[in-house]
Amino acid sequence: MNKAKVNEAELKERVVAINRVAKVVKGGRRFSFSAIVVLGDGKGVVGQGLGKANEVTDAIAKAIEDAKKNLVSVPVINDTVPHEIHGKFSGGFVFVKPAAPGTGIIAGGAMRAVLEAAGIHNVLAKSKGSSNPHNVVKATIDALSQMRAPHAVAFQRSVKMTKVFNG
Structure with a gap:
């Protein structure tokens, strides 16, 4: 994964899911909350975090702190991704494909949050397998994180940029 450095003031968070969980104890049920948060600067940096606490606000705060530790850099070219890619995490599989300007984000709930946070505005995406928000966010x-920027591919192949990318 390509770690990203970013100004924390620019990061915007988006809560993907909040789940109430119960622990059965002698006196009855004890409830707590888990939250999944996606963090991004809208310019190609995105991260996800999971937080658990007895209160919703504490769980979200913990998730934001966790997301700051898991930031990755994404190449965004002309408001879309540079090439098609498949992602996988556990039972969640995703497919992300570049789209023409004006298409918008064609993606489901958890994937949409990640793509918007990364600053991708035109993309076609499909989620297969598990619809669990944890798996979908991590697969996305x-x-x-597997995306490769055209200049990096050109350098690796020792060819001119125009041979790799015409945009």
């Missing part, structure tokens, strides 16, 4: 970030 896995796919985005």
Whole structure:
């Protein structure tokens, strides 16, 4: 994964899911909350975090702190991704494909949050397998972290940029 450095003031968080969980104890049920948060600067940096606490606000705060530790850099070219890619995490599989300007984000709930946070505005995406928000978010970030920028591909192949990318 390509770790990203970013100004923390620019990061915007988006809560993907909040789940109430119960622990059965002698006196009855004890409730707590888990929250999944996606963090991004809208310019190609995105991360996800999971927080658990007895209160919703504490769980979200913990998730934001966790997301700051898991930021990755994504190449965004002309408001879309540079190439098609598949991502996988556990039972969640995602497919992300570049789209023409004006298409918008064609993606489901958890994937949409990740793509918007990364600053991708035109993309076609499909989620297969598990619809669990944990798996979908992590699979999407896995796919985005595998993306390769055209200049990096050109350097690796020792060819001119125009041979790799015409945009």
